[in-house]
């Protein structure tokens with residue numbers, strides 16, 4: 655196989671080919687993506703903090719479980735873009751599983767965080783052509799903060815009630831063992847062009 659073909663096959667495997675876009679448009683897409691991702695993180699973080707302070711982690715589990723998809727779908731309805739959250743180590747693989755493009759970006763976020771960049775500054779976006787059309791795709795990292803550790807920290811540090819609840823609701827949970835400053839996952843946005 656020639657090198658060109660090999661590259662094409664690799665890209666086709668990823669089902670996404672990055673294409674050039676005028677700088678002006680790209681900047682605008684970026685800003686709009688950033689705004690929506692910021693809104694998502696703020697809405698969810700605020701609710702989580704309120705619930706943790708008011709009622710503790712058992713009710714807050716509900717926030718991460720039900721409010722996150724709700725906030726995501728309300729933003730999706732408002733913008734017409736697909737807004738969701740993904741992770742390389744999912745708690746709920748049915749909702750949080752990244753596709754190949756997202757896996758690459760998340761791996762790059764991890765690499766950059768390990769290299770000393772602050773997780774809250776990590777973002778990436780580009781225009782891609784996929785079998786389904788042309789999209790602007792954008793991701794913004796969700797950093798692990800102290801509040802996240804109650805449910806995503808080292809398994810031995812979780813309270814017994816949280817541990818029990820997670821074990822019964824999420825038999826495939828891979829989302830423990832994190833420490834502050836790591837990348838827990840990302841908000842991901844897919845906008846048809």
Ligand code: HEC
Nearest residue numbers: 711714715718719741744745746750796802805829838839
């Ligand atoms: C009170 C417990 C709790 C806290 C605190 C918590 N989470 Fe979660 N998190 C969960 C649960 C439960 C899920 C699974 C949700 C579902 O069913 O889709 C989850 C899922 C996620 C996901 C989706 C990907 C996946 O693994 O399925 C991300 C991203 C995430 N949490 C990030 C965070 C971040 C960032 C924080 C801190 C700001 C945080 N969580 C705090 C319980 C929590």
